[in-house]
Amino acid sequence: MIHDKKAHKYGMVIDLDKCTGCGTCAVSCMSENNVPFKEDESDKKDSITWMRVYRLTNNKPFPDTEVAFLPRPCQHCGGKGDHGHSPCVSVCPATATDYGYDTGIVSQIYTRCFGCRYCMAACPYHARYFNWWDPVWPEGMEKYLSPNVSPRMRGVVEKCSFCYHRYQLAREKAYASGSDEIPEADYQTACTTACPAGAIVFGDLNNPSHKVHQIVKPDPHPDPLNPDVVGKSRNPKVFRLLERLGTNPKVYYMSEREWVRKLGDHYLDGEWDKVKNVYGSASHE
Amino acid sequence: MDAALIPEGAKRCSFPKFMLGIAIVGAVLLWGVYAMLLCWFKGLNQTNMNDYYGFALWIWADLAVIAVGGGAFFTGLLKYIFKIDELKNIINFAVIIGFICYSSALLILAIDIGQPLRGWFIFWHANVHSMLTEVAFCLSCYFAVLTIEFIPNILENRQLNKVPFFHHLAHNMHGVMAIFAATGAFLSFFHQGSLGGVAGVMYGRPFAFREGLLIWPWSFFLFTWSAAAFGPCFTLLVTRITEGVTGKKLVKDNVVHLLAKISGWMIFTYMIAKIIDTWYWAYYTAPGLGFELSHFYTSNGFYGYWILVAEVIVCGVIPGLLLINKSTRENPTFRLVAIVLAVIGVCLNRWVMVLQIMAVPVMPFDTWALYIPSWQEVATTILPVAYGIILIAVAYRYLPVFPQELELNRRSEVRES
Numbered sequence: 001m002i003h004d005k006k007a008h009k010y011g012m013v014i015d016l017d018k019c020t021g022c023g024t025c026a027v028s029c030m031s032e033n034n035v036p037f038k039e040d041e042s043d044k045k046d047s048i049t050w051m052r053v054y055r056l057t058n059n060k061p062f063p064d065t066e067v068a069f070l071p072r073p074c075q076h077c078g079g080k081g082d083h084g085h086s087p088c089v090s091v092c093p094a095t096a097t098d099y100g101y102d103t104g105i106v107s108q109i110y111t112r113c114f115g116c117r118y119c120m121a122a123c124p125y126h127a128r129y130f131n132w133w134d135p136v137w138p139e140g141m142e143k144y145l146s147p148n149v150s151p152r153m154r155g156v157v158e159k160c161s162f163c164y165h166r167y168q169l170a171r172e173k174a175y176a177s178g179s180d181e182i183p184e185a186d187y188q189t190a191c192t193t194a195c196p197a198g199a200i201v202f203g204d205l206n207n208p209s210h211k212v213h214q215i216v217k218p219d220p221h222p223d224p225l226n227p228d229v230v231g232k233s234r235n236p237k238v239f240r241l242l243e244r245l246g247t248n249p250k251v252y253y254m255s256e257r258e259w260v261r262k263l264g265d266h267y268l269d270g271e272w273d274k275v276k277n278v279y280g281s282a283s284h285e
Numbered sequence: 286m287d288a289a290l291i292p293e294g295a296k297r298c299s300f301p302k303f304m305l306g307i308a309i310v311g312a313v314l315l316w317g318v319y320a321m322l323l324c325w326f327k328g329l330n331q332t333n334m335n336d337y338y339g340f341a342l343w344i345w346a347d348l349a350v351i352a353v354g355g356g357a358f359f360t361g362l363l364k365y366i367f368k369i370d371e372l373k374n375i376i377n378f379a380v381i382i383g384f385i386c387y388s389s390a391l392l393i394l395a396i397d398i399g400q401p402l403r404g405w406f407i408f409w410h411a412n413v414h415s416m417l418t419e420v421a422f423c424l425s426c427y428f429a430v431l432t433i434e435f436i437p438n439i440l441e442n443r444q445l446n447k448v449p450f451f452h453h454l455a456h457n458m459h460g461v462m463a464i465f466a467a468t469g470a471f472l473s474f475f476h477q478g479s480l481g482g483v484a485g486v487m488y489g490r491p492f493a494f495r496e497g498l499l500i501w502p503w504s505f506f507l508f509t510w511s512a513a514a515f516g517p518c519f520t521l522l523v524t525r526i527t528e529g530v531t532g533k534k535l536v537k538d539n540v541v542h543l544l545a546k547i548s549g550w551m552i553f554t555y556m557i558a559k560i561i562d563t564w565y566w567a568y569y570t571a572p573g574l575g576f577e578l579s580h581f582y583t584s585n586g587f588y589g590y591w592i593l594v595a596e597v598i599v600c601g602v603i604p605g606l607l608l609i610n611k612s613t614r615e616n617p618t619f620r621l622v623a624i625v626l627a628v629i630g631v632c633l634n635r636w637v638m639v640l641q642i643m644a645v646p647v648m649p650f651d652t653w654a655l656y657i658p659s660w661q662e663v664a665t666t667i668l669p670v671a672y673g674i675i676l677i678a679v680a681y682r683y684l685p686v687f688p689q690e691l692e693l694n695r696r697s698e699v700r701e702s
Contacts, residue, residue, distance in 0.1 A: 045335035045654065056650050070650070080488065085414065087489035093417035094406040114406045115329075115399020117339030118417050124489035124647035130339060130399065132330040154328045155399025241648060244574050247489055263649050266575030 008182075009104040009206040009231075010162055011250030012192065013215050013238060014071055016260055018199035019053075021069030026051045028194030029073070031144075032163060034151045036135030048129040050074070050160040051191050058259045068260045071200070073191065074127040074160035075241065075249030076106045081222065082230035082248045088119035088128060097157075104205070104250055105162050113156040120157060124242055125249075128159045162202075163189040184210050205231070205250060216252050239264040292443055292685045296694070303682060310674045317668025320661040324396050331661040337654035338643050343397040346666045348480055348635035350386040350393075351424075352508070353628060355516025357383020357431060358466075358473035363547065365466035374540045377686045378527075379520045380434045385676055387428045389669030396665055416482035423476030430469040434462065441685050474509050481508025484638045491574045492581050493642040495566060503562050504638070510558060514551035515631035517544050518604070518624040525621060527681065533694050535687040542615055545624070549608025552627060556601045563597065581645050585653035588641050596637060600630025 029035065029051040041047050051073045058066045077086035084099035086106055096113035099106055120128040134154040137145070145151065148165040152158045170187035174180070184203050192202040203210035205218050217234040228246030233239065238254045239261050255261055262272055286300040297303070323331050334341045360379040364372040395401055407421045440446060440455035478501065484493040485502025495502040521544060528535050567578045582590045607613045607623035614620055644654055658666075680686055 043335075045337050046330075054648075054650055087487065090414050091417065091483075091486065093412055093415040093421060094403075094410040095412040096406075096410070112403075112406060112410055113400070114403035116397075116407075116417060117399070118415070118483070120336060120339035121643065122487045122489055126336060126648075126651070128339075129336050130329070132335075133328065153400075157399075242489070245489055245491070266580075266649055268572055268575060268577060271575070 007102050007104070007206065008204045009250065010167070010187075010203070011076065011104065011205040011212060011216070011252065012073075012162075012189070012200055012202040013212050013252040013254055015197075015199045015201075016056075016068050016070060016253055016255040017257065018197040019069045019071060019195075020197055021053055021055065021067075022196065023053055024194045024196055025071050025191035025200065026053055028190045029160070032146060032149070032190035033161070034135075034145045034149045035158075036131070036133075036137070036151070038133070046130075046132050048131070048158065050127075050129070050158070052126075056260060056263050066257070066259070068255065068257065070253065070263075071191070072125060072127065072241075073189075073251060074106060074162075075125050075247065075251045076104060076160075076162060078104065078230065078248035078250065080228040080246040080248070087122040087124065087247055091118045091122045093118065103162075103167065105164060105167070106159075107161060107164065108157065108159055110150065110152045110156050110158065115155040115157065117157060124245060124247065128157050130157050131155060166190075212252075215254065237261070241265070287683075290442065290444055290683045292683070294691050295685075297682050303678070307675055307678060310671050310678075314668060314671035314675065317664045317671060320664035321396055321668060323661055324665065325401060329397075329399055331659060333656055333659040333662065335654075335656070338640075338656045340639050340643055341656060342640075342658040342662045342666055343393050345632075345636050345639045346669070347390045347393050347397070348639060349632045350389050350669065351477065351480060352512045352631045352635055353516055353519035354383045354386025354390075355473065355477060355512030356518075356520035357386075357434075357516070358427070358469045359513040359516050359551075360520060360544070361434065361462075361466035362470040365463040366470065369543070371540050371543055374687070374689050375520065375524065375536050375544060377438050377684075377688075378524060378536075379517075380431060380438070381677065381680050381686065382520055382523055382673075384428075384431045384435050385669070385673040387424065387431055389672065390424065391428060392669060393665070416479045416486055419479035420476055420483065423472045423479065427469055427472040427476060430465050430472060433458070433465050434469070437462070438680075438684055438686065442683055473512070477509040477512040478505040481505045481638070484642060487642070490642055490645075490647060491571050491576045492645045493638065494570065494574075495562065496570060507555070507559060507562060510551070510555045511631055511634060514548060514555045515627050517548040518552075518608075518627040518631075521545060521548070521620075522624045522628055523677070525624070527677065531681070533690065535690050535693065537689050537693065538615075540689075541620075545608050545614050545620055548627070549605055549614065549623075552601065552605035553609055556597065556605050559601065560597060563593070581641070585644065585655065587655055588644060588653075592633070592637060592641070596630055596633045600626045600633055604630065 026049060030037065033050060035048050035050055038047055051071055054070045054072060056068045056070055079085035079090065084101055086099060089097050089099045089106060093116060094112055094114055096109045097106060097119055117130055120130060131152050131154050135151050166189065167187050170182045173186060174182045189202050192200040201212045201215060203212035205213055205216060207213055215235060216238055218231040219234050223229040223232055226244065226246065229243060230248055233252055237256060238252050240249045240252055241264050244265055253264060258276060291297050356379045360372055360376055363369045364376045395404060398404055407418060411418045437455040437458040440451045445451045446455065481504035482502055485495040485497065485504030487493045495504045497503045497505060521541060524536055571578065582588060582593065604623040604627040607619050646652055
């Protein structure tokens with residue numbers, strides 16, 4: 001058991017200007033985590049996509065049309081005030097989803113979930129998925145399932161775990177080598193390592209030597225205008241999805257394009273102009 | 286054929302006619318049972334729910350039956366705690382309706398969860414922060430209370446009552462019923478409220494989220510209040526339907542007028558609170574999160590402002606006023622219109638607080654999600670209705686549910702002669 005002096009707070013930043021929407025992150029995620037699929041995947045409302053890529057547009061006519069792609073894993077919310085009461089964790093009646101205060105990762109205990117789906121209703125990011133069917137893989141493909149991740153049964157909810165099994169392996173490796181620290185390179189999610197554009201950066205937001213910390217520059221103090229919001233980025237190009245709700249996600253997005261950043265949250269008329277170039281653009285008066 | 290079981294002096298239709306009615310409703314019930322078994326054995330892929338609509342028709346049905354079943358706890362509170370004695374003439378029926386509603390809610394929940402065999406995890410691995418945990422505990426306990434309240438009425442069956450033990454048990458249970466009524470009111474306050482809290486605590490869903498008092502969002506209190514307000518209307522509506530089907534007057538007008546008056550004032554005061562809540566949410570809570578009111582009611586093919594007007598004005602304020610006003614309350618047509626509107630209103634409120642929440646897009650680049658339930662969902666939602674009709678029919682036929690029935694119908698027979 002490693003007793004860190006300071007708890008980890010794993011998170012990621014996704015550069016939307018680098019993302020080409022190729023979907024490699026989604027495919028690698030499904031493969032790594034034994035995510036089941038349907039014969040016909042055209043209806044996305046009941047298929048399981050731990051990492052889903054949304055297509056964003058600036059809604060301008062040609063030739064000013066611009067498109068961006070936004071990969072959306074579970075946001076691993078810290079909840080209001082970053083106290084660990086994320087929207088899904090606080091509502092689960094059977095404690096089948098939990099917040100890891102040592103990692104900041106929101107877990108899902110498949111064998112305890114009884115499928116009430118309250119967590120899905122509470123999640124504004126649609127990051128949680130229900131197993132409407134039993135998982136079935138084409139003959140022979142079951143041999144390629146990852147032995148480190150348990151497949152899920154019909155009737156339970158699942159979601160992105162930040163490849164928690166990789167964290168466990170990295171932790172064991174660190175322990176075996178007698179180290180207290182998990183090196184940055186030893187724990188990386190499947191989507192991060194697979195992204196051909198290098199758009200995803202993953203690491204410990206609490207560790208100043210990690211790249212994700214250096215990009216995000218998370219503010220450890222609550223937003224003075226909205227005390228529910230903690231960990232706001234001090235990089236004006238970095239934002240979080242629906243930051244004003246106070247969910248405090250640990251997934252950050254980055255873009256040079258203003259219209260992309262504006263699509264990260266809702267703003268009333270005139271609000272965006274006041275905050276667009278200020279650190280933590282979701283602040284409002 | 287079954288004359289020995291029918292309450293003494295009461296007139297009932299012939300046994301074959303009764304069984305024919307039961308068979309027709311029973312066929313609908315079997316259809317629902319078939320759909321239920323499909324859901325249990327094949328899974329929730331039998332529904333049209335999806336990852337946007339994790340909560341759908343069933344959760345609405347759950348919330349709606351519990352709301353309209355609120356007549357049981359509130360009438361019990363008025364009768365046994367506030368000592369409004371006239372209500373003894375309708376309390377049996379209110380309890381039966383409540384029993385049907387709550388047993389239906391538990392059945393629907395058993396179908397609705399993805400792993401029904403793990404349903405007990407909600408008690409075993411209880412998360413005290415979850416409103417649903419509070420719902421599960423209070424709902425189960427209150428169903429036990431309703432069963433206890435129903436038992437004396439069952440024991441008053443003509444044949445069962447001949448057994449001295451049952452006779453004395455029923456008599457003594459009536460004597461201590463105030464304790465159960467108080468327990469029921471306490472439990473109902475929390476489970477009705479926690480059902481409102483289910484939506485109100487979802488701070489990731491601005492359409493649902495409400496601020497509140499300590500750990501309880503305002504919707505917690507509004508749900509309890511609305512169940513107490515609209516529940517008696519459902520009791521009156523089912524009483525009126527039963528009178529229509531049986532062709533008999535079963536409850537005296539003064540009792541109906543009294544319950545309608547109390548319900549009217551409860552609805553009226555509830556609507557004031559509801560309007561304040563809606564106004565505060567529309568002008569402070571939602572804009573504080575970046576949402577304009579129009580976001581929730583435009584850009585989709587179904588949820589317009591009409592639903593807000595229908596819930597608050599047409600099916601809220603109007604029935605409240607109709608039932609407060611003596612002349613309209615005592616007019617059978619206006620009273621019927623009012624209680625029908627009221628029942629629709631509370632069901633509409635539960636619909637909005639379940640299905641519209643799921644439909645509204647939250648992420649700026651997301652879209653509205655609408656859904657149409659599958660036949661399996663519809664059949665399993667109708668199933669409790671069929672079950673309720675059968676239980677009421679059997680209870681009415683064999684139990685002395687309405688204490689004023691004999692007196693009222695003797696008078697009408699004399700008048701006719």
